[in-house]
Amino acid sequence: MIQTQNLTKKYGRTVAVNRLNLTVRQGTVFGLIGENGAGKTTTLSMLATLTVPTFGRAFVNGFEVCKHPHDVRMSIGYMPDAFGVYDDLTVTEYLYFYAECYGIKGALARRRSVDLLEWVNLQNQRKTYVNALSRGMQQRLELARCLMHDPQVLILDEPASGLDPRSRIELRRVLRRLRELGKTMIISSHILNELSEVSDEIGMMRGGELSAVAAVDALLDQTGAYRRLWIQAAAEPESWHRVLANVPQVLEYALRPQGVEMVFSGLEEEQAELLKRLIQSGIAVTHFGEQPTDIESLFLRLTERGVLPHDAG
């Protein structure tokens, strides 16, 4: 498991991470989202023993990162957001090198590399030079590298950044399989949709602080109840206000030149009722439809409204 207690990192006057209290239970996947500069990479860097906290504590697999960095390193597989690969090494040599760094040699290293390359679908690239692989393949190779010493905890910083859609899908497949294996993972991204498929819990970082934490299941349960509707019609603003202000399911709405956009908390029957009321009040509706749910804005809205647990800090 991973736990932080008031974890703080300060660079001069800039506070990169501010009193972060975070718990990732064993065998669960925690998604950390936030904009660039929110403090995600610094947090993961402290957990990976690369950065010393200014104050506070962090525990990974039961070891404190400052007191027992060696034990932490043996327990983690770390994938940085921007990683490079060694030139002039084949895929197999690359994995052997990292295996040897962890004291894994001989038959065990060979067996693990064969299994892992098959697992990340790179079995046909064993003798290919690492620098000749595509970005997506290098990303998967990095995941295999992280797993060479069979760590309990995986720390993945923006694993999908710079990948094309096909590679993203392939990466998600691999991450889901890792989740099934019971690995504790903390994954960062600035795109929530990317994390919601593989994570058990989502935490949002803003300005170095963890502003909200929510279980993904709870979040997804709400996506059905909170819909974004787009109604196209030519009507005066007063007409819109008269109708929409009296519909309790309309949580918020914004008038646009060609219609109205709203967040609607209701089922299909209630949507039909809204459409009926609009027509009855003389608004000539030319389009009435649901828009894809933006899970990120939903997450923010729900945590701000207190619909989801807001147990950060």
Next chain:
Amino acid sequence: MMRGNPLLLKEFRQRMRTRRAPLVIMGYFISMALLTFLLLYENVQGQLTLLLPARGEQVFVTLGLLQMAVVVFLTPAFAAGAVSGERERRTLSVLLTTPLSPFTILMGKVLSSSALLLLLVVVTLPLYSLVFLFGAAVPQELVGVFGFQLLTIVLVAAMSVCWSTLALRSGWSTVLSYATVTWMVLITGLFGYGLQYAATRFPIDYFLLNWGQFLLRLNPLWIEAGLAGAVPGHFARDSLWFLGFYGSITVILWVLSSGRLRPQSYAFSARFRHGDEKDFE
């Protein structure tokens, strides 16, 4: 050693797999061979019936000094980007999350970057044996000259790797490494020799003489010339002084570099580790 240091094996694989390594070795050997034959021919004046060991000694000294100058100036080219290059290629952070100790990482980098230079020195051994046949040097001199060259390469490589760790960027580490080599070869040589020359003009001024000797003892070419028997003096003692001086600098840089690689090692106090919220506020 390679079995105990995975980084060394990996670096050897990477460095020796490129075309550059054999080309550098072959080019260096051919250049040195041509120079040796030219010097030998010039020394015997085209006749082989009368061999003069004193002239052969000149060849031995010239070769030794030239080789020392070349390898000392080549070493930073191979070592100055050892760690900063990893940082720039973004492979360092992953390497630092492995359980490899800073000592293992730095030692792997030092030995791998000096390996090619050591190979350059070793491939010229047959050329020295030619000089040896002319009776120009005794075995002890040959061993002393070669041993000193090898140790100097490792020292310069170690300092360059440390600069590479501390300077963050390869450009800066290259500048610092070459500044170190310039100090070792040019500054100590010019000022040391200049002060000694001035001392001959003002014989009662021991200050000039002492500083001149001090600086020359820090010059690898001076020590090398002494070990080859070209200049009089206690060069076995001087070489120990040389190694002790630069060895101490290397140890200091090494400790600082280890701290740069693993900052946790230097978070001595509990306050630093766990922090004091009041101080932070």
